[in-house]
Amino acid sequence: MSTYHAFTEAEAIAYARRMPDLFAPDSELTSREIGDGNLNLVFHISEPATGKSIILKQALPYAKVVGESWPLTLDRARIESETLMIQESLCPDLVPHVFAYEKDLALTVMQDLSDHxxxxxxxxxxxxxxxxxxxxxxxxxxxxxxxxxxxxxxxxxxxxxxxxxxxxxxxxxxxxxxxxxxxxxxxxxxxxxxxxxxxxxxxxxxxxxxxxxxxxxxxxxxxxxxxxxxxxxxxxxxxxxxxxxxxxxxxxxxxxxxxxxxxxxxxxxxxxxxxxxxxxxxxxxxxxxxxxxxxxxxxxxxxxxxxxxxxxxxxxxxxxxxxxxxxxxxxxxxxxxxxxxxxxxxxxxxxxxxxxxxxxxxxxxxxxxxxxxxxxxxxxxxxxxxxxxxxxxxxxxxxxx
Amino acid sequence: MSTYHAFTEAEAIAYARRMPDLFAPDSELTSREIGDGNLNLVFHISEPATGKSIILKQALPYAKVVGESWPLTLDRARIESETLMIQESLCPDLVPHVFAYEKDLALTVMQDLSDHxxxxxxxxxxxxxxxxxxxxxxxxxxxxxxxxxxxxxxxxxxxxxxxxxxxxxxxxxxxxxxxxxxxxxxxxxxxxxxxxxxxxxxxxxxxxxxxxxxxxxxxxxxxxxxxxxxxxxxxxxxxxxxxxxxxxxxxxxxxxxxxxxxxxxxxxxxxxxxxxxxxxxxxxxxxxxxxxxxxxxxxxxxxxxxxxxxxxxxxxxxxxxxxxxxxxxxxxxxxxxxxxxxxxxxxxxxxxxxxxxxxxxxxxxxxxxxxxxxxxxxxxxxxxxxxxxxxxxxxxxxxxx
CATH class of the missing domain: 3.90.1200.10 (Aminoglycoside phosphotransferase (APH), C-terminal lobe)
Structure with missing residues (x-):
């Protein structure tokens, strides 16, 4: 189940619904993929009833730039989430909060900053x-x-x-x-x-x-x-x-x-x-x-x-x-x-x-x-x-x- | 058997005898501990019958300097043997040859340089x-x-x-x-x-x-x-x-x-x-x-x-x-x-x-x-x-x- 594969929006919603302390298990969630698709999937998951929202960011195993595509390590998701956590410990208000990081999926669940x-x-x-x-x-x-x-x-x-x-x-x-x-x-x-x-x-x-x-x-x-x-x-x-x-x-x-x-x-x-x-x-x-x-x-x-x-x-x-x-x-x-x-x-x-x-x-x-x-x-x-x-x-x- | 413990001379001899290509299984070997005992054990193992000899160097889990003793990582044996192997690949005649390195024992078997x-x-x-x-x-x-x-x-x-x-x-x-x-x-x-x-x-x-x-x-x-x-x-x-x-x-x-x-x-x-x-x-x-x-x-x-x-x-x-x-x-x-x-x-x-x-x-x-x-x-x-x-x-x- 946690073997790496790129999420669909439905999977992103299902994953978010399982996050404790964020959404209720039966909550109505919507997802919008807002990444540019070149390096990462970025799912904006929100609960219209409460206005709560989070970001699921998933690294893709390749990079696309100007039509070219080359393989790129998923380890960068670990680097990113671990760096964010260190930075948050040093200046909590200046980086997004990381709720969770799942290595096998190269997936980081983090604070939504759509108001910025x-x-x-x-x-x-x-x-x-x-x-x-x-x-x-x-x-x-x-x-x-x-x-x-x-x-x-x-x-x-x-x-x-x-x-x-x-x-x-x-x-x-x-x-x-x-x-x-x-x-x-x-x-x-x-x-x-x-x-x-x-x-x-x-x-x-x-x-x-x-x-x-x-x-x-x-x-x-x-x-x-x-x-x-x-x-x-x-x-x-x-x-x-x-x-x-x-x-x-x-x-x-x-x-x-x-x-x-x-x-x-x-x-x-x-x-x-x-x-x-x-x-x-x-x-x-x-x-x-x-x-x-x-x-x-x-x-x-x-x-x-x-x-x-x-x-x-x-x-x-x-x-x-x-x-x-x-x-x-x-x-x-x-x-x-x-x-x-x-x-x-x-x-x-x-x-x-x-x-x-x-x-x-x-x-x-x-x-x-x-x-x-x-x-x-x-x-x-x-x-x-x-x-x-x-x-x-x-x-x-x-x-x- | 390979859990870390400091070797006795008898154990050093038994270990050396098991090394393939160095000594015959029934060879008569002698050992002399020639380290200064502050950081490492150094066993000089030789076979009088053939004149063959090798060094067994085993890291100790502490350092002694001027009477003081403090704990010191055994990982230094890995660092040393891996470095020697890289150096040997670059200038084979200028470092001792490493025959074997055994991590759990922090033990390196290497060329005897007693003629230097x-x-x-x-x-x-x-x-x-x-x-x-x-x-x-x-x-x-x-x-x-x-x-x-x-x-x-x-x-x-x-x-x-x-x-x-x-x-x-x-x-x-x-x-x-x-x-x-x-x-x-x-x-x-x-x-x-x-x-x-x-x-x-x-x-x-x-x-x-x-x-x-x-x-x-x-x-x-x-x-x-x-x-x-x-x-x-x-x-x-x-x-x-x-x-x-x-x-x-x-x-x-x-x-x-x-x-x-x-x-x-x-x-x-x-x-x-x-x-x-x-x-x-x-x-x-x-x-x-x-x-x-x-x-x-x-x-x-x-x-x-x-x-x-x-x-x-x-x-x-x-x-x-x-x-x-x-x-x-x-x-x-x-x-x-x-x-x-x-x-x-x-x-x-x-x-x-x-x-x-x-x-x-x-x-x-x-x-x-x-x-x-x-x-x-x-x-x-x-x-x-x-x-x-x-x-x-x-x-x-x-x-x-």
Missing amino acids: VIMRKGLIEGNRYPLFAQHIARFLANTLFYTSDLGMNQQEKKERVKQFINPELCKITEDLIFDDPYRDADTNNVPAAIRDAVETIWNDRELHLEVAILRNGFLTHAEALLHGDLHTGSIFIKEDSTKVIDPEFAYYGPMGFDIGAVFANLLLNYAAQEGWSRDEQARADYRGYLLGTIKEIWSLFHGEFRSLWSLYGVDRVQQSESYQDWYMQRLLRDTIGYAGCKMVRRVHGLAQVADINQLQDEAAKERAQRLALQIGTSLIKHHRHAQSIDELLDIAIQAVK | VIMRKGLIEGNRYPLFAQHIARFLANTLFYTSDLGMNQQEKKERVKQFINPELCKITEDLIFDDPYRDADTNNVPAAIRDAVETIWNDRELHLEVAILRNGFLTHAEALLHGDLHTGSIFIKEDSTKVIDPEFAYYGPMGFDIGAVFANLLLNYAAQEGWSRDEQARADYRGYLLGTIKEIWSLFHGEFRSLWSLYGVDRVQQSESYQDWYMQRLLRDTIGYAGCKMVRRVHGLAQVADINQLQDEAAKERAQRLALQIGTSLIKHHRHAQSIDELLDIAIQAVK
């Missing part, structure tokens, strides 16, 4: 989320600090590294973020209008060196349990609530990779402002909001992370101020570098972003793509020299001048 | 080993390259990281090498004569920062399958043969830690020359031999590692010359830093070295200890700025001027 919207969509609609910076800074500070050698027992951390070895999902990142965009790979989707800029990237050896260095960090620096795919499509949001979802790519990696992912996706929207039909002033205002959010996230993250470190650091050797200064500077540099990598791959790599791709005006879309490449490559090239988050902001500001 | 001597002893006796540099350079180049993201499938490497998670043994290193020597810890054995120099180390914040940075690398940089304890007591040697033994501390860590361990132990002998009863010229000659060996090891290692990389590198992104230059410079810096850490802990930490401790002349012993601390701390402080192996040699040369 995907943040990427919210940003495309021009919304502002004044609490987002403090929410995501708290998420990053707590999940990165408390899963690292700074904030947890260092022997238990090694067992966590083992628990979250995630070769197949890491491979996707290693190829699609750190390799394919920098060569003429089959997986790329190069927009014809910007082919010249993309070819410049393929031939830029200075850039390739910096990307190789960042990829080395991704391959070897087991610093903290990362979300691993923290773009604005992995964030559910509404005015007073932020929920980080979908940590299938979780593994022990460099902290800057998660922080950089957030900044990159805010900057991709910043670039996409070229094409949204607002007047100049509205565009400048929204860009100011996006950059202000980045600055606020870094500042709050930095403050909270160091405060956790001072109060709850487990390691005498790492408690000195000079070491913390060194560590935070290195983290800033990683963050800026990974932010750049996360931008570039979204312009001409396999998986692109709606912020830019939805633009109707072709000339504006081209400007947005060039802008994203310019900011992304500048961040990558500058990353090892960075001293302050203001340098990231300056790169973005100079690029639209 | 422990290298530390050989150096103390003033011997020279002209083939050592090329042997150990080949060992380092092959074991580090082929277990890293440079030389093996990067997804399989992640499974290897998992296989060699080694929390208990790493904890010993994290404490005894990177923590205790830099504070007034109970585990230290501070020689009274050099207490002033040791206290200077306890108060040197610049030094502490560099040690914390190196410890961070040990905790998080999963670059290659290290031996993890590669001092001259872990090397069996004779004129034409070098065998690296005892990789119980193996885990995925920074490559420079293994290379640095070799250099540190040659430099400890260099410092100990203060007290060996040779004339000035003989002392200077032997020191020249030791430094020449370090230079030759680095040069051969560097050449062989890069040559393997160019020929057998698995990773397009990491094949560029500028990246390889960056990587090798970083590796040199790590090597110099870890060499310094490995020296300092051997002067006033828990586990010291016979090279210095056997010195009879108290004044000479004190000079040797001060010299080792001076070289070690200079290497640590300089490590992030190093450009060439000559800087390590200069630090050693200046220290005896």
Whole structure:
């Protein structure tokens, strides 16, 4: 009965009805499959009589992207549910609650967040989320600090590294973020209008060196349990609530990779402002909001992370101020570098972003793509020299001048 | 029958007699327990009639150091035997052959190397080993390259990281090498004569920062399958043969830690020359031999590692010359830093070295200890700025001027 097979809606309902404490055994339930069908089935199960609802998320044994299909481990459902449970223990209000995980079915039963919207969509609609910076800074500070050698027992951390070895999902990142965009790979989707800029990237050896260095960090620096795919499509949001979802790519990696992912996706929207039909002033205002959010996230993250470190650091050797200064500077540099990598791959790599791709005006879309490449490559090239988050902001500001 | 219990000599003989292809079932065997009894039982089993012999090494469930005893995982026998088998596949002549490993007994049956001597002893006796540099350079180049993201499938490497998670043994290193020597810890054995120099180390914040940075690398940089304890007591040697033994501390860590361990132990002998009863010229000659060996090891290692990389590198992104230059410079810096850490802990930490401790002349012993601390701390402080192996040699040369 619990041998793996992809659920039908009827099976999803039957399964949900058996969940104790959620629904009565005879309850009337409805199901709607709301996944995109590329990686997972996502059943929205609700009980109209009470208004109660939950999500059943089931991993599929393959991935479909642009028509291609390849096998993909079901173990990612375990990684995702176990990561969510650790994250919930650290910041309960910032991730969906997991009611149950069933290994054999690669199935996770979790809190329904239908009252939230995907943040990427919210940003495309021009919304502002004044609490987002403090929410995501708290998420990053707590999940990165408390899963690292700074904030947890260092022997238990090694067992966590083992628990979250995630070769197949890491491979996707290693190829699609750190390799394919920098060569003429089959997986790329190069927009014809910007082919010249993309070819410049393929031939830029200075850039390739910096990307190789960042990829080395991704391959070897087991610093903290990362979300691993923290773009604005992995964030559910509404005015007073932020929920980080979908940590299938979780593994022990460099902290800057998660922080950089957030900044990159805010900057991709910043670039996409070229094409949204607002007047100049509205565009400048929204860009100011996006950059202000980045600055606020870094500042709050930095403050909270160091405060956790001072109060709850487990390691005498790492408690000195000079070491913390060194560590935070290195983290800033990683963050800026990974932010750049996360931008570039979204312009001409396999998986692109709606912020830019939805633009109707072709000339504006081209400007947005060039802008994203310019900011992304500048961040990558500058990353090892960075001293302050203001340098990231300056790169973005100079690029639209 | 195979439930864990410490073997008697009779049991060791009975076990050996059952090994197929080694001894006949009715063979006359003798056993001699030659371990130091602190961590492992080591039975030397021989058949006088044929001259055949083997080693049975059995891990004990505790460690004894200076009278203290604490529990220690038997899993280290698995780590050791699996590491030896990987190393043998990469450089068959440089490690003992493993005939069998039996998990439940924490028992490894391996090649007898009684015709070799422990290298530390050989150096103390003033011997020279002209083939050592090329042997150990080949060992380092092959074991580090082929277990890293440079030389093996990067997804399989992640499974290897998992296989060699080694929390208990790493904890010993994290404490005894990177923590205790830099504070007034109970585990230290501070020689009274050099207490002033040791206290200077306890108060040197610049030094502490560099040690914390190196410890961070040990905790998080999963670059290659290290031996993890590669001092001259872990090397069996004779004129034409070098065998690296005892990789119980193996885990995925920074490559420079293994290379640095070799250099540190040659430099400890260099410092100990203060007290060996040779004339000035003989002392200077032997020191020249030791430094020449370090230079030759680095040069051969560097050449062989890069040559393997160019020929057998698995990773397009990491094949560029500028990246390889960056990587090798970083590796040199790590090597110099870890060499310094490995020296300092051997002067006033828990586990010291016979090279210095056997010195009879108290004044000479004190000079040797001060010299080792001076070289070690200079290497640590300089490590992030190093450009060439000559800087390590200069630090050693200046220290005896």
